[in-house]
Amino acid sequence: MRLYVAPMEGVTGRVFRQVHHRHFPGADRYYMPFLSPGQEHHFTRRDLREILPGEDREIPVVPQLLTRRAEDFLWAAGELAAMGYRQVDLNLGCPSGTVTAKGKGAGFLARPEELDAFLEEVFSKAPLAVSVKTRLGMKDPEEFPRLLEIFDKYPIVELTIHPRVRTDFYKGAPRQTWFQWALDHSGLPLCYNGDLVGAQAVREAEAAWPAASALMVGRGIVADPSLFRRARGGPPLGREELRAYLDDLYESYAGAFQSRRNAAIRMKELWYYLIGLFEDDGKGAKGIRKARDTGEYEAQVERIFHTLPLRQEARPVWNE
Ligand SMILES: Cc1cc2nc3c(=O)[nH]c(=O)nc-3n(C[C@H](O)[C@H](O)[C@H](O)COP(=O)(O)O)c2cc1C
Structure with a gap:
C-alpha cells in the first residue's frame, strides 16, 4: 500500500x-x-x-x-x-x-x-x-x-x-x-x-x-x-543513523534560515515528537524545551544521545 x-x-x-x-x-x-x-x-x-x-x-x-x-x-x-x-x-x-x-x-x-x-x-x-x-x-x-x-x-x-x-x-x-x-x-x-x-x-x-x-x-x-x-520489513533504526539524519536536518535548517538560532527553534519543535523515540522519563523532553540558545540545545541533544536508550517504536508522547 x-x-x-x-x-x-x-x-x-x-x-x-x-x-x-x-x-x-x-x-x-x-x-x-x-x-x-x-x-x-x-x-x-x-x-x-x-x-x-x-x-x-x-x-x-x-x-x-x-x-x-x-x-x-x-x-x-x-x-x-x-x-x-x-x-x-x-x-x-x-x-x-x-x-x-x-x-x-x-x-x-x-x-x-x-x-x-x-x-x-x-x-x-x-x-x-x-x-x-x-x-x-x-x-x-x-x-x-x-x-x-x-x-x-x-x-x-x-x-x-x-x-x-x-x-x-x-x-x-x-x-x-x-x-x-x-x-x-x-x-x-x-x-x-x-x-x-x-x-x-x-x-x-x-x-x-x-x-x-x-x-x-x-x-x-x-x-x-x-x-x-520498518513497516515494509526493513532494518531497525540505528542510533548513528538517527544522529546523522538529525545533524543533517539541523544544518539544513541553519542554511535555509541563515540562522542557527532559528534552526534550533525549529528542531525543538521536532523534538516534541522525536523524544517519543527515546526511553525518557521527562527530563530529556524538558531539557530540550528549556534550552535557551544553540549551545544549550546542542548540549541537550548530546546528552540524550549519550544517556537515553532508543526505543524500538516511538511512544505518542504528544497525546500524554
Ligand atoms: C503541527 C501540525 C500542522 C499541521 N498542518 C497541516 C497542514 O498544513 N495541512 C493539512 O492538511 N493538515 C495539517 N495537519 C494535520 C496532519 O496532516 C494530520 O492530518 C494530523 O496530524 C493527523 O495525522 P497523524 O496522527 O498521522 O499526525 C497538521 C497537524 C499538526 C499537528
Whole structure:
C-alpha cells in the first residue's frame, strides 16, 4: 500500500522532506503544508521558497491549498501546473479557529452546498489532478454521509480522510469505523490518516483496510523517520543513523534560515515528537524545551544521545 508523509505546517516543509528523503527514501509522496492563495493572486516569497521546483524535483510532492474561493484555487492550481506539478490537494481539515471562522479548512465542511458549487467549478476547469484531505465534519460525524455524497460526484484523484470532526482537533481516538463506512460507500480512492504510530500500527491499518489506496502519517513519522522502511520489513533504526539524519536536518535548517538560532527553534519543535523515540522519563523532553540558545540545545541533544536508550517504536508522547 502506498505510504504518504502528511502535511504539517511548520514541520514537514521543504527542508524536512529533502533531508528525510535523503536519509529515509521510500515515502510514496510528501504532502506540502498548506498555502493560502488570496484574491490578489500572487505567491508570497515564503510560498515560493516552498514550491519553486528546485533540487527536490525527484521527490514526489503534492502542494496543498487552503481557500474557499474557486477562482483563487484555480489561479494557484494554474501556477502550480506551470511549475510542473501534476496534482494539487484541497485542505478541508484545518481546525484552527482563524481558518474555520472564514469558512475555510474544516470550516468549509459546515457549508456543503457552497462546497458542492466550489468543487463543480474547480473540476470543470482544473488544469491538473485534484485530491482532497478532509475531516468527517465540523461538529458531528453524522455530517459525513452528505459530504461523501458530494465528494463522490467529482473525479477526486484521492480522498484522504482524517476521521475526526473539527471539534476533536487532533485529540481522542480517530473514529475509524467511519473510514470503513467510507470504503463501503464511496467509489473514490481513499487514503486513511490519523494516529498511525509505529510499524505495527501501519501494518495493522494495511491489513484492516486492504481496499484503501494509501495511508498517510504525520506525527508518527516525524517521531520516527524510519517508520515506512520498518513497516515494509526493513532494518531497525540505528542510533548513528538517527544522529546523522538529525545533524543533517539541523544544518539544513541553519542554511535555509541563515540562522542557527532559528534552526534550533525549529528542531525543538521536532523534538516534541522525536523524544517519543527515546526511553525518557521527562527530563530529556524538558531539557530540550528549556534550552535557551544553540549551545544549550546542542548540549541537550548530546546528552540524550549519550544517556537515553532508543526505543524500538516511538511512544505518542504528544497525546500524554
Ligand atoms: C503541527 C501540525 C500542522 C499541521 N498542518 C497541516 C497542514 O498544513 N495541512 C493539512 O492538511 N493538515 C495539517 N495537519 C494535520 C496532519 O496532516 C494530520 O492530518 C494530523 O496530524 C493527523 O495525522 P497523524 O496522527 O498521522 O499526525 C497538521 C497537524 C499538526 C499537528
